[in-house]
Amino acid sequence: MRVLVIGSGGREHALCWKIAQSPLLTKLYATPGNPGIASLAECQPVDSSDPSAVLGLAQRLHIDMVVVGPEDPLALGVSDALARARIAVFGPSQQAARVESSKHFAKQVMEAVGVPYPISADFSDFTSAERYVLALPEGRIVVKADGLFHGKGVIVTSSRQEALTVLERMLVHRQFGAAGQKAIVEQFLEGDERSYIALCDGERTVLFPPARDHKRAFDGDRGPNTGGMGVIAPAIRAEDPPLDAVESQIFRPVLQELARRGSPFRGALFAGVMLTNEGPKVLEFNARFGDPEAEALLPLLDEDLLPLLYAAATGSLPARPLRMRAGACVSVVLASDGYPDHYDAGIPIEHVEEAVQISDAFVFHAGTALRDHQLVTAGGRVLCVTGTGFDLAAAYRVAYTAAEKISWHGKQFRRDIGASWW
Numbered sequence: 001m002r003v004l005v006i007g008s009g010g011r012e013h014a015l016c017w018k019i020a021q022s023p024l025l026t027k028l029y030a031t032p033g034n035p036g037i038a039s040l041a042e043c044q045p046v047d048s049s050d051p052s053a054v055l056g057l058a059q060r061l062h063i064d065m066v067v068v069g070p071e072d073p074l075a076l077g078v079s080d081a082l083a084r085a086r087i088a089v090f091g092p093s094q095q096a097a098r099v100e101s102s103k104h105f106a107k108q109v110m111e112a113v114g115v116p117y118p119i120s121a122d123f124s125d126f127t128s129a130e131r132y133v134l135a136l137p138e139g140r141i142v143v144k145a146d147g148l149f150h151g152k153g154v155i156v157t158s159s160r161q162e163a164l165t166v167l168e169r170m171l172v173h174r175q176f177g178a179a180g181q182k183a184i185v186e187q188f189l190e191g192d193e194r195s196y197i198a199l200c201d202g203e204r205t206v207l208f209p210p211a212r213d214h215k216r217a218f219d220g221d222r223g224p225n226t227g228g229m230g231v232i233a234p235a236i237r238a239e240d241p242p243l244d245a246v247e248s249q250i251f252r253p254v255l256q257e258l259a260r261r262g263s264p265f266r267g268a269l270f271a272g273v274m275l276t277n278e279g280p281k282v283l284e285f286n287a288r289f290g291d292p293e294a295e296a297l298l299p300l301l302d303e304d305l306l307p308l309l310y311a312a313a314t315g316s317l318p319a320r321p322l323r324m325r326a327g328a329c330v331s332v333v334l335a336s337d338g339y340p341d342h343y344d345a346g347i348p349i350e351h352v353e354e355a356v357q358i359s360d361a362f363v364f365h366a367g368t369a370l371r372d373h374q375l376v377t378a379g380g381r382v383l384c385v386t387g388t389g390f391d392l393a394a395a396y397r398v399a400y401t402a403a404e405k406i407s408w409h410g411k412q413f414r415r416d417i418g419a420s421w422w
């Protein structure tokens with residue numbers, strides 16, 4: 001099978017790494033890819049946000065299946081263009097991807113099928129939002145941009161005044177662009193957060209075990225929200241709901257509702273869930289694998305990923321659980337100094353090969369580039385180092401031993417990924 005993976009981050013490197021192990025694969029391409037992916041796939045420079053450009057590439061390369069990694073191509077209709085040309089695509093249609101690209105739409109879907117989510121209200125004008133916020137009790141309030149904003153559209157504020165400042169930036173000063181034309185003001189939930197990811201074929205779902213993301217930039221969950229600074233998997237405490245309860249209470253109803261609306265979801269559906277005293281509540285859906293969740297979950301998958309992706313893309317997922325390895329993964333993101341705000345690029349990265357040599361460690365490239373044969377930084381999240389082990393403590397030791405080997409000027413990473421789990 002000839003496969004094209006779209007994307008250039010750590011998630012896509014992990015997808016390529018796993019797909020490359022498949023005996024069914026005859027040729028792997030990626031667009032645009034990155035230097036890590038280039039060791040596994042032939043990288044093709046195409047504008048992956050342009051559906052006709054992606055379709056043209058897939059046709060020219062005689063691709064059997066396209067795997068879409070990030071959300072932007074999905075929201076722009078890349079899957080629809082491929083599906084119209086009868087090319088199998090793992091990644092939902094533009095309509096189904098609205099579970100991520102419009103938080104308002106996601107709430108409508110959840111409302112229709114009784115999936116619990118935090119109390120919230122949507123606003124297009126600042127005056128109404130202000131009135132609503134001033135009537136809330138003082139404390140933490142979540143403000144979200146309705147649309148996609150590079151993973152930075154969710155702000156957890158600590159007071160009504162801070163929430164109003166964010167809303168003013170969003171609704172008056174338009175600092176979140178089109179994504180912030182509508183703002184969501186949401187109840188802050190206490191609880192323990194999980195990332196659940198399911199492969200979906202339009203009708204059936206099959207779930208990975210939950211992962212736990214660490215979204216804040218600094219140790220102790222301090223600092224600004226990021227796309228994710230590290231993940232552990234599996235993240236299961238004794239009191240957690242069983243996986244089949246999460247599947248039947250959240251994933252199946254949402255999948256059925258999307259199909260009923262004429263937009264069956266084929267791809268990876270990600271639910272960010274808060275486990276509260278009142279039960280699980282959905283904070284967000286994403287229409288793709290999580291990043292860095294994929295870097296921690298895929299090394300635990302104990303079967304060929306390629307036929308699973310193809311089955312999801314073509315509506316024929318097997319009715320059985322995924323085969324997962326025993327043990328655990330800890331993934332640590334190495335980021336540029338200043339991420340998630342301003343950071344420099346083009347800084348030489350050293351000693352990646354030494355980290356790769358460590359047994360049970362994997363180094364996935366996220367924001368890297370090659371400049372005159374030298375690996376340099378090219379993004380906020382630069383590398384994702386995954387350690388595997390017989391338990392989380394062992395995986396943590398492997399991940400941090402490898403993470404410490406790699407160096408560049410301004411390397412920033414959390415030292416407490418998963419540390420509260422043993």
Ligand code: GLY
Nearest residue numbers: 227228290291292
């Ligand atoms: N790590 C969270 C996300 O992928 O959106």
